[in-house]
Amino acid sequence: MRAPNKIVLSLLALATVSEISLHAQEIAAKTAPTAETAPKTTTAAKPWKQAYLSDGQPDWQGFWRANPGGDTYDISGMAPRPDTALQGDGKKKTPIRRIPEPADGKIPYQAWAATKADNTAAHVDSPTRPEYVDTQAHCLLEGPIRFFIHSGFKVLQSPGYITFFAEENDESRIIPIDGNAHVGSDIKLWQGDGRGHWDGNTLVVDVTNVKAKSRLDMKGDFYGPDTHFVERFTRVDANTINYEVTVTDPKVYTQPWKVTARFTPSHGDDAHYELWEDACHEGEQSADRMVIPPDVAKQLGVAQ
Amino acid sequence: MPSTLSSTQHLRRSLCLSAAFAFAIFTAQAGLAQSAGTTSVPRTAEGKPDLSGIWQALTTANWNIQDHSAEKGVPGGQGIVEGNEIPYQPAALERKKTNYEQRSALDPESKSYVPGVPRVTYTPFPFQIIQTPKETAIVYEYVHTVRHLLTDGSAHPSGHIDWWLGDSRGHWEGDTLVVDVTDFNDRTWFDHAGNFHSDALHVVERYTLTDPDHIAYEATIEDPKTFTRPWKISLVLYRHKEKNFQLLDYEGYAFDYEKYYP
Numbered sequence: 305m306r307a308p309n310k311i312v313l314s315l316l317a318l319a320t321v322s323e324i325s326l327h328a329q330e331i332a333a334k335t336a337p338t339a340e341t342a343p344k345t346t347t348a349a350k351p352w353k354q355a356y357l358s359d360g361q362p363d364w365q366g367f368w369r370a371n372p373g374g375d376t377y378d379i380s381g382m383a384p385r386p387d388t389a390l391q392g393d394g395k396k397k398t399p400i401r402r403i404p405e406p407a408d409g410k411i412p413y414q415a416w417a418a419t420k421a422d423n424t425a426a427h428v429d430s431p432t433r434p435e436y437v438d439t440q441a442h443c444l445l446e447g448p449i450r451f452f453i454h455s456g457f458k459v460l461q462s463p464g465y466i467t468f469f470a471e472e473n474d475e476s477r478i479i480p481i482d483g484n485a486h487v488g489s490d491i492k493l494w495q496g497d498g499r500g501h502w503d504g505n506t507l508v509v510d511v512t513n514v515k516a517k518s519r520l521d522m523k524g525d526f527y528g529p530d531t532h533f534v535e536r537f538t539r540v541d542a543n544t545i546n547y548e549v550t551v552t553d554p555k556v557y558t559q560p561w562k563v564t565a566r567f568t569p570s571h572g573d574d575a576h577y578e579l580w581e582d583a584c585h586e587g588e589q590s591a592d593r594m595v596i597p598p599d600v601a602k603q604l605g606v607a608q
Numbered sequence: 609m610p611s612t613l614s615s616t617q618h619l620r621r622s623l624c625l626s627a628a629f630a631f632a633i634f635t636a637q638a639g640l641a642q643s644a645g646t647t648s649v650p651r652t653a654e655g656k657p658d659l660s661g662i663w664q665a666l667t668t669a670n671w672n673i674q675d676h677s678a679e680k681g682v683p684g685g686q687g688i689v690e691g692n693e694i695p696y697q698p699a700a701l702e703r704k705k706t707n708y709e710q711r712s713a714l715d716p717e718s719k720s721y722v723p724g725v726p727r728v729t730y731t732p733f734p735f736q737i738i739q740t741p742k743e744t745a746i747v748y749e750y751v752h753t754v755r756h757l758l759t760d761g762s763a764h765p766s767g768h769i770d771w772w773l774g775d776s777r778g779h780w781e782g783d784t785l786v787v788d789v790t791d792f793n794d795r796t797w798f799d800h801a802g803n804f805h806s807d808a809l810h811v812v813e814r815y816t817l818t819d820p821d822h823i824a825y826e827a828t829i830e831d832p833k834t835f836t837r838p839w840k841i842s843l844v845l846y847r848h849k850e851k852n853f854q855l856l857d858y859e860g861y862a863f864d865y866e867k868y869y870p
Binding site: 358365433434435437439442443444445460461462463465467469474475476478480484485487491493494495516517518519526527528576578579580581583585586 | 721773869
């Protein structure tokens, strides 16, 4: 028998590997904690190739979402919200482990910060004080990390900028890729000052100057005005961006810690999908009424 | 080379040449001036004027879009309304007067609501235009307002939708970005002086780069429930040239909550 053609063999191998990874994705999707269907992908005839824009940026434009995502009751992923602990089929949700460092998967708070976070968490579902009401209830801007995990987002790129538009609350983060220094330290911003650069297929965004008035999640996890976030977005294939953020603040935490998430394309089945207005604050009617007055709290036996 | 022309012919020829030369210079300058909007402005790879950058209006229109003298805390200003007249229907004019009298309480800006269109263009805050082939996005510093001006040939969605900022679909007419905006609610004002509209509002914006650092902004306003005819506003948008200038934030409705967090 003649020796098989090497090119044919390589293509076959590539096709096989791609088929395997596609199959693995499908398996993963079926057992994923949220009942999100795997994004439709083309069959593995062509390997995916990163396209580039005129200023050299990898082209990531389009709609993406954290997958699994949406639920930001607890950024560590270990404690699903009590009322959403079950999937649609009545089965318990598998916790999502979002914090790879430290090893126990929890935010490494200093003692004073752990006390504060635990206290908020104990009251967040029956808030008796304004500080127990989640920032998102007031339509306050989400800040780093939560911005990407809570809702889907759209990526728009133009020379020197990559801009993220959240599907909720009309939030946006304009990230300049210009090598300029951060704004002065007296300026504190809700979304922080995020400055980006490309490292091959990885976008690195350095975030400082955070106002730190938004919370990391609904149960009250928090950071401080000196917290430094380094977000790394890595495009691994047509349908995956891996997100890893390192959080450092010696005034709040005992060590740096990390959060990871995976982004997959969103709304791919709707070629005409558009990002429409979400005027959160203008529609907000009830967040102030979430605070339970003391006499009612007493009646209900709710801890104050 | 010695000329074979007579001295008179020489003089005539010199005059003609001078005239021709002067005419050429004049035309060239006029041509430059006429084509200042077409040749000297930055352009995208697709050849369109590039509106990208950070801009701000310098007018006092956010207080009052018509001519106004100074009041305490409010600078005087020449209005942006062409002809200085807003053609209210009689009942609407009465409502404008009531609005003006109660403006401190009634202006939606006092609740830090998004200002609507076109007021969002002339608040005293900067905004950033991000221009791409299928969409020109505008991010306004004021309460993180965002508009997506779609230039992908798509139509407005069907049915009336009550949006604060309307639905924006843009196309180029020569070097002018023309943006058709419909689907408004009736909750915003044009200024702090109580000028208002209904949900039948229809705005057509025109953005023209007159030179690299100025945009001539015009908007035609039409609302058959409020006005007797369409009317126009026009103002200049100035490019921010300061070194390292960038948008910050102004979360008007968040200030009162800051003390509770993190």
